[in-house]
Amino acid sequence: MNTADSTATPNLIQPLQVEGRAWVNGALEQLKREAARSADTHLLHVELPAYPGIAFYFKDESAHPSGSLKHRLARSLFLYALCNGRLREGQAVVDASSGSTAISEAWFARMLGLTFTAVMPASTAPQKIRDVQALGGRCDLVEDAGTVHARAAEHARSGACHLDQFGLAERATDWRGNNNIAESIIGQLALEPCKVPTWIVCGAGTGGTSATIGRYLRYRGLDTQLCVAEPTGAAFAHGWQTRDRTVLASQPTLIEGIGRPCVEPGFIFEVVDAVEQVDDADSIAAAWLLEDLLGYRYGGSSGTNFAACLRLAEAMRARGETGSIVTLLCDRGERYRETLYDPAWLAERGVNPSAALKTIRASIGCV
Numbered sequence: 001m002n003t004a005d006s007t008a009t010p011n012l013i014q015p016l017q018v019e020g021r022a023w024v025n026g027a028l029e030q031l032k033r034e035a036a037r038s039a040d041t042h043l044l045h046v047e048l049p050a051y052p053g054i055a056f057y058f059k060d061e062s063a064h065p066s067g068s069l070k071h072r073l074a075r076s077l078f079l080y081a082l083c084n085g086r087l088r089e090g091q092a093v094v095d096a097s098s099g100s101t102a103i104s105e106a107w108f109a110r111m112l113g114l115t116f117t118a119v120m121p122a123s124t125a126p127q128k129i130r131d132v133q134a135l136g137g138r139c140d141l142v143e144d145a146g147t148v149h150a151r152a153a154e155h156a157r158s159g160a161c162h163l164d165q166f167g168l169a170e171r172a173t174d175w176r177g178n179n180n181i182a183e184s185i186i187g188q189l190a191l192e193p194c195k196v197p198t199w200i201v202c203g204a205g206t207g208g209t210s211a212t213i214g215r216y217l218r219y220r221g222l223d224t225q226l227c228v229a230e231p232t233g234a235a236f237a238h239g240w241q242t243r244d245r246t247v248l249a250s251q252p253t254l255i256e257g258i259g260r261p262c263v264e265p266g267f268i269f270e271v272v273d274a275v276e277q278v279d280d281a282d283s284i285a286a287a288w289l290l291e292d293l294l295g296y297r298y299g300g301s302s303g304t305n306f307a308a309c310l311r312l313a314e315a316m317r318a319r320g321e322t323g324s325i326v327t328l329l330c331d332r333g334e335r336y337r338e339t340l341y342d343p344a345w346l347a348e349r350g351v352n353p354s355a356a357l358k359t360i361r362a363s364i365g366c367v
Contacts, residue, residue, distance in 0.1 A: 023089035024082050027112050031079055034111065038065065040179070043188040043326075046293055050365040051313045053322030055194060058290075058306075059185055060329045062298060066107035067100070067131075068331035072181060073173065073208055074104035077163040078112070080172040087161045094119065094155040095163040096148035098256045099128030100299075100331045101206075105163060106137035117160065119152045121145035125256060127335045146261060169208025170266035175215035182216035185326055198316065198323030201227045201276075201308050203258035203301045203330065204236040207266030214271025225273040229301075229308035229327075231259030232277040239263040240275045254280045254340065254349060255300040257330065276308035283307055284340050285356035287333065292366070297333025300340050305330070310363065 044058040064071035077095075081087035093109050094117045095102065102118030109116035118132050122141040129139050142151055149166065156162035177183050182200075189195050200217070202209050214226045230237040231253035238247040245263045253259035278286075280300075287303025290296075305327040312325055339345050346352065 020088045024087075027082055027087075028079070030111060031075060031082075031108070034108075035075060035179075038071075040184055040188070043185065044294060044329075045192075048313075048364045048366075050363065051317055054313050054316055055192070055324040056309060056313070057185075057189070057192075057197070057324060057326040058294065058329050059181065059326060061181070062296075062329055062332045064104075066104040067335075068104060068299075069181070069209065069328060070101040070104040070331075071107070073101060073165060073169055073206070074108050074163075076172040076174075077105070077165060077168060078108050080168060081161055081163060090114075092117065092155070092160040093163060094152050094160040095165055096120075096152040097165065098145075098205075099124050099132075099335065100257055101165050102137065102139075103128060103131045103135065105165075106132045106135035110136045117155055119148045119155070121148065125336050125339045127337060128256075131335065165206050165208070166264045166266060168266075169206035170211040170268060173208055173212050175212045176219055177216075180212050180216065181209060181328075182213040186216075186220065186222070189324075189326075192324070194324035196222050197224050197326045198321070199225050199227055199309070199312050199325045201229055201305050201312070201325065201327040203304055203328075204228050204230060204234075204264075204267060205257045205260065205301075207236070207264050207268060209328070210272055211266060211268040214268065218271065226271065227274040227276055227308055227312060228272050229258075229304045230275055230277050231255045231283065231304060232279050234259035234277070235261060235263050236267055237275045237277050239267060240269045240272060243269055254351065255283050255304055256336075257299070258301045258304060274312075276311055278304045278307045279356075281351055281353045281356045282360070284346070284351065285353035285360055286310075287340065288353065288357055289360055289366075290329070291333065294329075297336075297341065298329045299331040299333055299336055301330045302328070302333075307360070310360065314363075 041063045042060045046056045061069035092115045096119045106116045116137040119140045233251035235249045249261045283304040286307040309325045
C-alpha cells in the first residue's frame with residue numbers, strides 16, 4: 001500500500017473558471033436592451049395597376065439603426081459568440097463582409113467597447129468602407145474577393161473572435177421566432193386582406209435570411225412559397241438547381257451582398273421553392289424605380305428582389321391568381337451613390353440600365 005496515497009487529501013471537484021463572466025453578462029444585457037429599444041421596421045404597401053388583385057409589400061430593413069437587414073444578423077452573431085463562450089472582454093472581433101454586415105457589426109462592436117476589423121473586397125462601395133470606419137472599425141481590403149474568408153481566419157488565429165457570418169448565419173438566428181424577420185412579416189400582415197402571402201422574396205448572401213424564412217414558414221404550417229432572387233450566374237442558383245454544393249458562379253456581379261461566387265455553408269436549398277436569376281442591369285433599373293415608387297433610394301439587392309417580384313406577379317396574373325408578394329428592402333441607397341447610382345461608374349463597367357428601366361416602367365404601367 002502506498003502511504004502517500006492513503007494520507008493524501010482527496011481530490012475535490014473544483015468549479016470551472018468563470019473569469020470574465022460578469023462582462024459577458026453585461027454585454028448580453030446591452031444587446032437585450034438594444035433589441036427592446038428597436039422598433040420594428042415598416043412593411044410598406046404598394047398597389048401596381050398592371051397587377052390587379054396582387055398586393056406588393058416591402059419590408060424596409062434599411063430603417064434599422066445601422067442601416068440594413070444585417071442589423072438583425074449582427075445582433076444574432078454577437079449573441080451567438082457570447083453565449084458559446086467565444087467572445088470575451090477586450091477581445092478583437094473580425095468578420096468577412098462586402099459591407100452591410102460589416103457596418104452593422106462595427107455598430108455593435110462600438111456599443112460593446114470592442115475593436116472590429118472588416119475583411120472586405122477592395123471593390124466594395126467606397127461609402128460602405130467609410131461607414132465602417134466612421135463607427136470605429138478597421139477595413140482590411142483584399143484584391144481577390146475569394147480570399148476574404150482566409151484573411152478573416154488569419155485574424156482569428158491571432159486571437160480575434162471570428163463572428164463568421166457565412167458559416168454561422170443560418171444557425172445564429174432563431175428561426176422559430178424571437179422576432180426574426182419572418183415572424184415580423186407574418187405578424188404585420190395580420191390585419192391585411194391577404195394575411196398569408198403567396199410569395200416571400202429575398203436574396204442569398206450568407207443564406208441566413210432565406211434559411212430563416214423558409215424554416216419559419218414550415219414551422220408555422222403556412223402555404224407561402226419562398227423565392228430567392230439571384231444575380232444571373234451566381235452560385236446559389238446553380239447549386240439550387242442541381243443540389244450540388246461544389247458549384248461556382250459562372251459570372252461576376254455588380255450587386256453587392258448577394259450573388260456569392262461559391263455555395264456558402266448557410267445555403268439551405270431544401271427550404272427554397274423557386275430561384276429567379278436577374279441580370280445586373282435589371283436589378284439596378286428596379287432599384288432606381290423603387291426611388292420613384294417609395295421616395296427613397298435602396299441598394300442593388302433590393303432591386304434584384306423587386307425584379308423577381310414582378311416576374312412572379314406576371315406569372316400569377318397569367319394564371320388568373322390573386323394574392324400578395326412580400327420582399328425586402330435590404331439597405332440604404334446612399335451607400336451606392338458612387339457606384340450603382342453613378343452613370344459614369346456604370347458606363348466604365350459596360351452597364352446601362354436605362355433600357356431595362358424603360359421596359360420595367362412599361363410593364364407596371366408607369367411610363
